[in-house]
Amino acid sequence: MERVKNDGKIFDTTLTPSGKGQNYSAGDAQGTFTGTVTFTNAALTAWAYNITMKNGSGSIKGRGWLDKEGLRTEKIFSDPRGTPRARIVETLKEITAAEYNRLSAQDVTEPAVAPGAPKAPAAPKAPSAPTASKAPSAPSAPTAPTAS
Numbered sequence: 001m002e003r004v005k006n007d008g009k010i011f012d013t014t015l016t017p018s019g020k021g022q023n024y025s026a027g028d029a030q031g032t033f034t035g036t037v038t039f040t041n042a043a044l045t046a047w048a049y050n051i052t053m054k055n056g057s058g059s060i061k062g063r064g065w066l067d068k069e070g071l072r073t074e075k076i077f078s079d080p081r082g083t084p085r086a087r088i089v090e091t092l093k094e095i096t097a098a099e100y101n102r103l104s105a106q107d108v109t110e111p112a113v114a115p116g117a118p119k120a121p122a123a124p125k126a127p128s129a130p131t132a133s134k135a136p137s138a139p140s141a142p143t144a145p146t147a148s
Helices: 097-104
Strands: 002-006 009-017 023-028 033-039 046-053 059-067 070-078 084-092
Touching: 033 059
Parallel strands: none
Antiparallel strands: 002 009, 009 023, 023 033, 033 046, 046 059, 059 070, 070 084
8 A cells, every 4th residue: 555645635545466467456545546556576676657547637657666765756647648747756765653653744745854954945836737746655665465
């Protein structure tokens, strides 16, 4: 399961084995998207995304992997015509349970800034559109989902 906090709402993503090798169906309880995640190695430390937004806004394709830096992803959000509209790059590092709880209690609308670091100027607010931002979370190595 992956938990994402976006615009103050919590979205829990689950993977369900599709019965085809290392392919898993992906979705969330709210039904905001559907698609597949395919692990690309036996260690389950690298994967590919192929996601369709259920509201018709577009799709997300990309890849993710674990390395010494943490959990990393590179994804492209494309509009319904397939035109790339946003590149999403994430590097999520392990944090303590206390830091996770502190961050989870906030309505995070921008990346966390290290104590004492200068805060970046606020960006102009974009028109309402689906976003792919994620609140910081405590990643853990993916484990193979088990069939029920």
